[in-house]
Every structure is written in structure tokens, then in C-alpha cells.
Amino acid sequence: MSAAQQQASTSLVLKASGLRKSFGGFVATNGVSFEVHAGEALAIIGPNGAGKSTLFDLLTGRKTPDAGTVELFGEPVTHLPPWQRVKRGIGRSFQVSSVFKSYTALENVQMGLMVSSGQSWGLFGRAANTRRDEALAVLEKVGLVPKRDVPAGDLSYGDQRTLELAVALSTRPRLLLLDEPTAGMGREESRECLRLIRDIATRERLPIVFVEHDMDVVFSFASRVMVLVAGQVLVDDKPEVVRSDARVKEAYFGEDI
Ligand SMILES: Nc1ncnc2c1ncn2[C@@H]1O[C@H](COP(=O)(O)OP(=O)(O)O)[C@@H](O)[C@H]1O
Ligand SMILES: [Mg+2]
Structure with a gap:
């Protein structure tokens, strides 16, 4: 070669x-x-x-x-x-939005973090603080920290797409x-x-x-x-x-x- x-x-x-x-x-x-x-x-x-x-x-x-x-x-x-x-x-997002609308922005990123490391979602329901700091750090990158506690479905359309980017980034x-x-x-x-x-x-x-x-x-x-x-x-x-x-x-x- x-x-x-x-x-x-x-x-x-x-x-x-x-x-x-x-x-x-x-x-x-x-x-x-x-x-x-x-x-x-x-x-x-x-x-x-x-x-x-x-x-x-x-x-x-x-x-x-x-x-x-x-x-x-x-x-x-x-x-x-x-x-x-x-x-x-691979971190990815799709043409049609795939955020979980009833979960907050922060929770969506927490789920992304957990999925990429093989942690189960069942655990998530009982552990709202799971990987919170890491998730906040990801939200910081995209400027969504102020909206961390807003359910994804209540975010503006643009913010939902941005959240999607954060979820993609959360999987390292x-x-x-x-x-x-x-x-x-x-x-x-x-x-x-x-x-x-x-x-x-x-x-x-x-x-x-x-x-x-x-x-x-x-x-x-x-x-x-x-x-x-x-x-x-x-x-x-x-x-x-x-x-x-x-x-x-x-x-x-x-x-x-
Ligand atoms: N699941 C599917 N079943 C049948 N046809 C499909 C399916 N997915 C995509 N297509 C067809 O394949 C072509 C390419 O679609 P797509 O990949 O979505 O194009 P683009 O993203 O460039 O607009 C289109 O003609 C679309 O109708
Ligand atoms: Mg397309």
C-alpha cells in the first residue's frame, strides 16, 4: 500500500x-x-x-x-x-421528527445517552436524574439549556429540530x-x-x-x-x-x- x-x-x-x-x-x-x-x-x-x-x-x-x-x-x-x-x-436524525413529544428536552437527551450506552429505558422511568449532567452538557452545545424542562411537543418547530440534533450528539x-x-x-x-x-x-x-x-x-x-x-x-x-x-x-x- x-x-x-x-x-x-x-x-x-x-x-x-x-x-x-x-x-x-x-x-x-x-x-x-x-x-x-x-x-x-x-x-x-x-x-x-x-x-x-x-x-x-x-x-x-x-x-x-x-x-x-x-x-x-x-x-x-x-x-x-x-x-x-x-x-x-453513527449519530443521526431523520427527515420526519423523531423526538418524544411528551418528554422534556432534557429527558429526550437523557434517553439518547442511555440508548447509546445500552442502558434500558425501563430504568429511566425510575431514575429521572440519570446522566443529567451529561445531558445538560449536550443541551448546552445547541443552546437549549433554558428550555430543558419544556416537553418536546411544546417547543417551537425549530427547537424540536435542534433538540433532534442534540439527541444525535448525545450518542457520542x-x-x-x-x-x-x-x-x-x-x-x-x-x-x-x-x-x-x-x-x-x-x-x-x-x-x-x-x-x-x-x-x-x-x-x-x-x-x-x-x-x-x-x-x-x-x-x-x-x-x-x-x-x-x-x-x-x-x-x-x-x-x-
Ligand atoms: N417504503 C417505500 N415503499 C415504496 N416506495 C418508496 C418507499 N420509500 C420510498 N419510496 C419511493 O422511492 C423514491 C425515493 O424516495 P426517497 O428516498 O424518500 O426520496 P427523497 O428523499 O430523495 O425525496 C420515491 O419515488 C418514493 O416514492
Ligand atoms: Mg427525503
Whole structure:
């Protein structure tokens, strides 16, 4: 192995090879391969229905592929359930909010902490102080300490999404996978949220893979952009290369980028 190859393999965080998933006769993911290395912020973009969420589900383990493999830090995880991938370092949030609305912000993070270390939830009901300080430290990172005792369902929509980020961070991830973390937020709120994610990812040196619609955000934040169209990778390159790619303009953006 050359020095360059060795360098590349030690920095390898995630590797997807030939991922394929169909629903009935419809192929949602059609041979997707890509890698994520340390220090990268990879944006996945593409029109609605391109297969972005399906790809995320294959990476996080909510779905298993019909073919292809997923490796996390050099280990195969293709058939591991989601919680085992969380234990191996995947912190994730989904397009549709998954916070527990009747639990407080703090409790949601406490549950995240417990799940990632294999503690059972049953215990939680009897031990409201479990890992409280750690949970508060996570809420601090996202600025939600003042709202710690508010039931998640009573938080503003933006704060619920931010809480989701906190839950993702509570599992001590070595890789963040965020599917439209700002879905449903207004433009300003979503930019603020992405700034927060970027600051945290930079500070904690967390590689990140995210789906996002706001192209200004994508092109100012991502170190790499992958364009999915009809379940296939159209382009995977540096933002400036993707932005000026004629096929991308045609397939996705129209003329306006
Ligand atoms: N569970 C499912 N059953 C049937 N079709 C699905 C299922 N999940 C996704 N699809 C289809 O796969 C395609 C890709 O969906 P999705 O991955 O959600 O795209 P994106 O996130 O890029 O908008 C869509 O046409 C969608 O209708
Ligand atoms: Mg989606």
C-alpha cells in the first residue's frame, strides 16, 4: 500500500458500495457508491424522490439493501440494526421528527445517552436524574439549556429540530448523518440551524453527511456535494465543480445557480 493509500484508508469513515434498494418493481437506490473521509461535510442533494432518504435509511440501518455493502470505519455494518450502528458511531436524525413529544428536552437527551450506552429505558422511568449532567452538557452545545424542562411537543418547530440534533450528539457520534435537519423551518431559522451544525461539526471534528434543499447553505457549508438523480449518483465532487456541472444544471437546478 502506498503512503497515499494508507492515508486514505486511515481517514475512511464511511464507505457505501453498490447499494441497491427497490420497492416492488421500483428501484429507489440504483447502485450507489461513495466514501466519506475524516473532516468532510458531504451534502447530498437531488430532486424530490431521487432516493436521498432511502439512501440514508440504508446507511443508518432502518432499511437493508437488496445488494451492496456499507462499511463504517472499515467494518461491515450492512446488516446491523440501527442501534448497533449508533453504538459504532453513527449519530443521526431523520427527515420526519423523531423526538418524544411528551418528554422534556432534557429527558429526550437523557434517553439518547442511555440508548447509546445500552442502558434500558425501563430504568429511566425510575431514575429521572440519570446522566443529567451529561445531558445538560449536550443541551448546552445547541443552546437549549433554558428550555430543558419544556416537553418536546411544546417547543417551537425549530427547537424540536435542534433538540433532534442534540439527541444525535448525545450518542457520542464519530459521524453525523442528518436527513434534512432543517426540514420545515423558515429560511433564516434553517440557516441558523445549519450554522450551529457546522460550528459543532468543526469544533468536534465530526464528519457529516446531510441532505439539504437550500443551495446557498449547501454550497457554503459542504466540502463535497453528491447529486442523486433517480437513485443514481450523477456527480460527486467539490462544490465549485458541482455548481458548474452542465448535467447538474440541466437535471436539477434549471438555469439559476
Ligand atoms: N417504503 C417505500 N415503499 C415504496 N416506495 C418508496 C418507499 N420509500 C420510498 N419510496 C419511493 O422511492 C423514491 C425515493 O424516495 P426517497 O428516498 O424518500 O426520496 P427523497 O428523499 O430523495 O425525496 C420515491 O419515488 C418514493 O416514492
Ligand atoms: Mg427525503
